[in-house]
Amino acid sequence: MQEGDGFILFELNGKRALVTGSTQGIGKEIAICLAAYGAKVIIHGSSSLPKCREVMDEIAAKGNKAACVVADLSEEDCGRKLYGQTGDIDILVLNASVQIRKPWYEIKPDEFDRQVRVNYKSSLELIQLYAPYMGRKGWGRIVAVGSVQQYKPHKDMLVYAGTKEAQMNMVKNLAKQLAPKGITVNNMSPGVIATPRNEDALNDTEYAKKVYEGIPLGFAGDAKDCSGAVLLLCSDAGRYITGIDLVVDGGMHL
Numbered sequence: 001m002q003e004g005d006g007f008i009l010f011e012l013n014g015k016r017a018l019v020t021g022s023t024q025g026i027g028k029e030i031a032i033c034l035a036a037y038g039a040k041v042i043i044h045g046s047s048s049l050p051k052c053r054e055v056m057d058e059i060a061a062k063g064n065k066a067a068c069v070v071a072d073l074s075e076e077d078c079g080r081k082l083y084g085q086t087g088d089i090d091i092l093v094l095n096a097s098v099q100i101r102k103p104w105y106e107i108k109p110d111e112f113d114r115q116v117r118v119n120y121k122s123s124l125e126l127i128q129l130y131a132p133y134m135g136r137k138g139w140g141r142i143v144a145v146g147s148v149q150q151y152k153p154h155k156d157m158l159v160y161a162g163t164k165e166a167q168m169n170m171v172k173n174l175a176k177q178l179a180p181k182g183i184t185v186n187n188m189s190p191g192v193i194a195t196p197r198n199e200d201a202l203n204d205t206e207y208a209k210k211v212y213e214g215i216p217l218g219f220a221g222d223a224k225d226c227s228g229a230v231l232l233l234c235s236d237a238g239r240y241i242t243g244i245d246l247v248v249d250g251g252m253h254l
């Protein structure tokens with residue numbers, strides 16, 4: 001849609017985007033959506049190049065542009081490994097995460113470290129590597145994927161929820177610091193979204209019924225509900241939005 005003053009609300013032609021964890025689920029839909037609006041999207045996964053290629057081919061089959069890379073974000077120096085493969089980008093979507101479900105008294109040190117490493121520490125590392133180019137160009141978009149658990153922690157995901165809350169604080173801090181460089185930094189927090197991650201849990205009818213009772217809209221979201229929200233934050237339609245948490249949860253946080 002063309003506006004009177006010349007900017008196009010939803011259009012990403014000429015932009016390069018990296019979506020971490022885009023082999024499946026929410027990340028995959030975000031990648032497909034950004035590519036559909038003109039961005040060249042880099043698909044990323046933890047280890048399997050063929051899995052990334054499937055998404056890349058799906059995007060290419062629609063006549064849109066994609067590439068793919070692998071890097072395990074739990075590894076030391078994963079940021080440099082990833083940056084070395086992608087080069088500079090205009091849009092960074094920090095979507096990959098690790099979620100280990102268990103009661104707080106059973107959490108092991110290595111499980112704590114892995115979640116902090118992938119969900120929080122790597123986010124800062126990637127922003128440190130990718131933001132300088134965005135700053136030099138005077139245009140950039142960074143979207144972190146959070147969780148409704150920032151508002152409603154789950155008893156079996158204490159560390160996971162903590163990493164998302166820490167990442168949100170980083171989003172607010174950097175939104176203020178990077179705004180003068182033309183870079184917006186936002187969070188998009190999904191509620192219950194049907195993806196491979198929670199397929200087994202949601203197939204348990206009793207469990208699913210209890211979950212849906214806690215969602216005012218009464219149903220699980222689709223990954224597409226999240227991709228539209230990220231598109232808004234990445235395009236000119238969202239150019240005046242920075243430092244927010246866009247919660248996509250059917251009202252679950254209320």
Ligand SMILES: NC(=O)c1ccc[n+]([C@@H]2O[C@H](COP(=O)([O-])OP(=O)(O)OC[C@H]3O[C@@H](n4cnc5c(N)ncnc54)[C@H](OP(=O)(O)O)[C@@H]3O)[C@@H](O)[C@H]2O)c1
Pocket residue numbers: 020021022023024025026027044045046047048051071072073074094095096097098099118145146147148189190191192193194195196197198
């Ligand atoms: N689904 C929900 O209801 C929900 C709710 C709240 C928040 N979220 C958040 O939304 C995001 C996407 O969730 P989802 O349900 O779509 O997840 P998912 O289906 O489990 O997919 C996770 C993605 O992250 C990648 N990944 C996992 N560990 C990685 C690692 N160590 N290094 C690099 N990549 C790694 C996976 O790549 P590989 O396939 O290559 O391993 C995959 O592409 C996450 O940040 C999650 O916390 C989801």
